[in-house]
Each structure stands twice: as C-alpha cells, then as structure tokens.
Amino acid sequence: MSEMESRIYRFEELSSTNDWIREHLPELENGAVCIADRQTRGRGRHGRLWSTGLGENLAFSILIEWPDQNENFTGLALTAGLCLAKILRDEGLPAIIKWPNDVLVHEKKISGILVESILQNRKKFFILGIGLNVNAGTDFLARIDQNATSMSVVAKKNFDRDDILQKFLSSWSRTLPALLSSGFGFFLEEWKALSGTEGRQILVNPLEPEKPYTALALRLLPDGRLEIQLDSGEIRELTSGEIAW
Numbered sequence: 001m002s003e004m005e006s007r008i009y010r011f012e013e014l015s016s017t018n019d020w021i022r023e024h025l026p027e028l029e030n031g032a033v034c035i036a037d038r039q040t041r042g043r044g045r046h047g048r049l050w051s052t053g054l055g056e057n058l059a060f061s062i063l064i065e066w067p068d069q070n071e072n073f074t075g076l077a078l079t080a081g082l083c084l085a086k087i088l089r090d091e092g093l094p095a096i097i098k099w100p101n102d103v104l105v106h107e108k109k110i111s112g113i114l115v116e117s118i119l120q121n122r123k124k125f126f127i128l129g130i131g132l133n134v135n136a137g138t139d140f141l142a143r144i145d146q147n148a149t150s151m152s153v154v155a156k157k158n159f160d161r162d163d164i165l166q167k168f169l170s171s172w173s174r175t176l177p178a179l180l181s182s183g184f185g186f187f188l189e190e191w192k193a194l195s196g197t198e199g200r201q202i203l204v205n206p207l208e209p210e211k212p213y214t215a216l217a218l219r220l221l222p223d224g225r226l227e228i229q230l231d232s233g234e235i236r237e238l239t240s241g242e243i244a245w
C-alpha cells in the first residue's frame with residue numbers, strides 16, 4: 001500500500017469508521033481509509049465506547065487485505081502504535097507506548113487502536129482503527145472516563161488534523177510492507193525504545209472469571225507477546241489483553 005494508492009473516504013458523521021469499512025468491504029480497495037469528523041458510536045477495545053468530539057480529533061480506519069499464510073498480523077496494532085508514538089515525538093510530544101497499543105503522554109492516554117479481523121470469501125482482512133486526540137480541549141477530556149489528554153493540551157497549540165493524518169499514512173505505508181515481510185521482530189528494538197512498559201509493576205486484567213493480578217512486566221518478545229513475572233515467581237507470556245499501572 002502506498003500513499004498514492006490509498007483512497008480516503010471522508011465523512012462528517014458516521015457511527016464508527018471501523019463499522020463503515022466493514023459494511024462496505026466488497027466495494028473497497030486494499031488500503032482504503034475512512035475518516036469521520038464525528039462518530040456517534042465510536043468503539044474502543046473490550047466493548048468500551050470511544051468519543052471523538054466534533055471536528056477536533058482524528059478517527060479513522062484503514063482496510064488491510066492480509067496475504068494468505070502470513071502470520072505477522074500479531075504485530076499490526078503494535079506497529080501502528082509505534083508509528084503514532086514516532087509522529088507525536090516528531091511534533092515534540094514525549095509519547096510512550098503502553099503494551100499492547102495505547103499511546104500515552106505524561107501517563108495519560110492520547111490515542112487508542114482497535115484492530116478487527118474479517119474473513120470473507122476465504123480472504124482475510126483487518127480493519128485498523130485509530131483514534132487520536134488532536135485538538136480536544138480540557139472540557140472534552142474531562143467528560144471522557146479515562147485519564148486522557150490531547151496533542152493541543154500537551155503542546156499548548158492546535159494542530160492541523162489533515163497534516164497529522166498524512167504523516168501517519170506516510171509512515172504506515174513504509175511500516176506495513178516491513179511488517180508483512182519481516183514480522184514484528186524487525187521493529188522490536190525501536191518499539192522497546194519508545195515503550196514505557198518493560199520493568200513496570202503492572203496490574204493484569206484477564207478475562208472473566210480470572211481475577212486481576214499484579215506482576216512485573218519483564219520484556220517484549222519478538223512476536224509481540226509480553227513476558228511477565230507474577231508475584232509468586234511464575235513467568236507468563238501475555239498475548240493480548242489489558243494491563244494497568
């Protein structure tokens with residue numbers, strides 16, 4: 001997928017850009033981007049809502065047709081988080097990545113990533129959905145139930161959302177081919193350098209009925225799993241899920 005090839009579908013309002021891509025999949029070309037000024041039912045991970053505000057932030061999704069037999073999709077969200085963190089740093093914001101794919105600035109969430117997969121006509125597709133708080137003010141952020149921040153709040157100036165989108169698409173157009181051909185291991189060191197995860201005391205929130213437990217985040221493995229050490233000394237590898245610190 002190159003920048004030239006990605007067609008961008010723009011909307012003032014959609015329920016969710018991920019849902020729009022899913023609903024229009026048969027008509028869309030690989031790499032299609034859908035962006036909305038506002039989402040009425042923006043979705044986050046683990047069934048949560050994602051608020052975008054009106055025309056202040058970025059909410060977009062990219063359709064990715066995945067080649068048969070290629071297992072490197074485990075790195076999709078991790079590398080998307082890496083691209084976002086690098087763009088924020090280029091803009092002067094001290095972004096870090098929290099495993100698996102939250103981007104934080106000053107310990108507050110600035111961006112979220114939702115990757116969904118679809119199997120259609122024996123072809124595998126992914127929808128990479130990204131929400132980035134660009135120009136949201138403190139009023140909007142205070143209404144979000146998470147500890148959230150925005151680029152403008154941190155940098156004390158507004159950003160051109162289209163410019164940030166183009167920077168992401170440009171970075172992603174170089175990243176995706178490398179992920180496809182080399183896997184997440186290719187990005188491991190770079191990811192580690194921008195991640196605030198390793199060495200942290202974390203709280204792991206597993207799926208029900210298992211209860212949350214504390215652990216030490218030891219290291220990220222080349223396939224994107226997180227190696228942790230429980231208080232009992234037991235070593236585990238997390239494949240996905242949610243951690244807090």
Ligand code: BTN
Binds near residue numbers: 041044050114
């Ligand atoms: C998270 O829970 O951190 C993930 C949030 C993902 C939000 C984005 S906004 C664009 C795309 N459309 C959606 O409905 N969700 C994703």
